[in-house]
Amino acid sequence: MTEIWHRLITGLQNTTWYEFVAVFAGIGSVALSMKENIWVYPIGLISTIIYSIISFKFSLLGEASVNIYYTIMSIYGWWLWARKDKVSHETILHITYSTKREWVYQLLFFATFYVIIFIALTIAKNSFFEGAIPWADAFASAAAYTGMWLMAKKKIESWWWWIATNTASIPLYFVKTLVFTSLQYIVILIMAIFGLFSWMKRANEQLNHQ
Numbered sequence: 001m002t003e004i005w006h007r008l009i010t011g012l013q014n015t016t017w018y019e020f021v022a023v024f025a026g027i028g029s030v031a032l033s034m035k036e037n038i039w040v041y042p043i044g045l046i047s048t049i050i051y052s053i054i055s056f057k058f059s060l061l062g063e064a065s066v067n068i069y070y071t072i073m074s075i076y077g078w079w080l081w082a083r084k085d086k087v088s089h090e091t092i093l094h095i096t097y098s099t100k101r102e103w104v105y106q107l108l109f110f111a112t113f114y115v116i117i118f119i120a121l122t123i124a125k126n127s128f129f130e131g132a133i134p135w136a137d138a139f140a141s142a143a144a145y146t147g148m149w150l151m152a153k154k155k156i157e158s159w160w161w162w163i164a165t166n167t168a169s170i171p172l173y174f175v176k177t178l179v180f181t182s183l184q185y186i187v188i189l190i191m192a193i194f195g196l197f198s199w200m201k202r203a204n205e206q207l208n209h210q
Contacts (some may be wrong), residue, residue, distance in 0.1 A: 003198045005047065006115075014175030016056075017106070018050050018053075018116070019050070019054060019178070019180055019181060020180065021046065021050060022046070022050035022051050022181075023047075023180055023181060023183075024206040025043055025044070025046040025047035025050075026044070026051075026184055026188065027184060027187055027188060028043050029041075029043045029044035029047060029194065030162075030188050030192070030195065032056035032153055033093065033151065033195060034191065034194060034195040034198050034199075036095065036202065037153075038078065038081045038082060040077075040109050041074045041075070041077055041078035042074075042078070043082070043086075044074050045071060045074050045075075047194075048067045048070035048071045048172045049067075049071060051067040051167045051181075052064055052067040052068050052071065052183075054178070055067055057068055058178060065117065065141060066140075066141045066144045066145060066148075068147065069144075069145055069209075070144075070148055073148045073149065073151075076152055077148075077151060077152030079153075080093055080152055080153070080154075081093060081154070093153070093154050094154060094203075094206055095154045095156060095199050095202050095203045095206065096154065096155060096156070096203060097155070097156050097157070097203060098150070098155050098156070098157045099177045099209060102155070103157070106146050106150060106157065106161075107192075109142060109145070109146050109149065110142050110143075110146045110161075113141070113142040113145045113146070114139060114141075114142035115139050117134075117137070117138040117141050117142060118134050118135060118138035121133075121134035121137055121208075122134045124155075133172065133175075136168060136171075137172065139164075139165075139168050140165045140168035140169045140172055141165075143161050143162075143164040143165035143168065144161070144165040145157075146161045147160075147162045147164075147165060148160075156196070156200055156203055159192050159193075159195050159196035159199060160196065162188075162192040162195070163189060163192045163193060163196070166185045166186075166188050166189035166192055167189060169182075169185045170182050170186055170189070173185065
């Protein structure tokens with residue numbers, strides 16, 4: 001415990017200003033997504049762009065790819081969430097549960113990216129990025145890829161994937177001495193659990209009004 005506390009204090013003291021910005025923007029974007037607020041995407045872009053740079057700097061290549069992917073998917077999700085019916089002018093996309101077929105697709109999506117990222121990181125670790133942690137980075141990254149894809153489509157199951165990736169990211173960033181970011185993932189993990197229940201409640205309300 002003494003070692004962990006020492007690393008926590010040292011890590012916080014060494015936190016850069018841009019990591020602070022990325023952390024608060026990340027937490028803000030999760031809070032907005034819980035409320036189904038479209039500002040989740042522009043605020044989230046601030047965090048993902050900064051973390052793309054941070055991830056490369058600390059040999060977290062899988063996480064770097066995730067944040068680049070986040071940036072692209074944020075623009076895509078922003079467009080999807082903003083679409084409105086031409087007649088009623090109401091938002092077209094609503095929160096829904098995944099069908100059994102969609103569950104199969106997302107599991108295959110996760111498995112495919114896990115294998116690709118794990119192999120790529122293993123090669124990178126053996127060649128030029130000794131600090132890489134292939135299995136953990138690949139899991140967190142593949143889960144995040146899946147969660148972001150489903151978030152853009154307003155699928156409730158996106159929160160399960162966020163819970164998985166946040167759980168894996170807490171120790172992953174801590175061992176890389178990115179302590180403030182590790183603390184961020186603890187906060188976001190708790191928020192993701194609340195987000196799951198919030199979206200389930202919204203989806204059930206929509207079903208009851210149909």
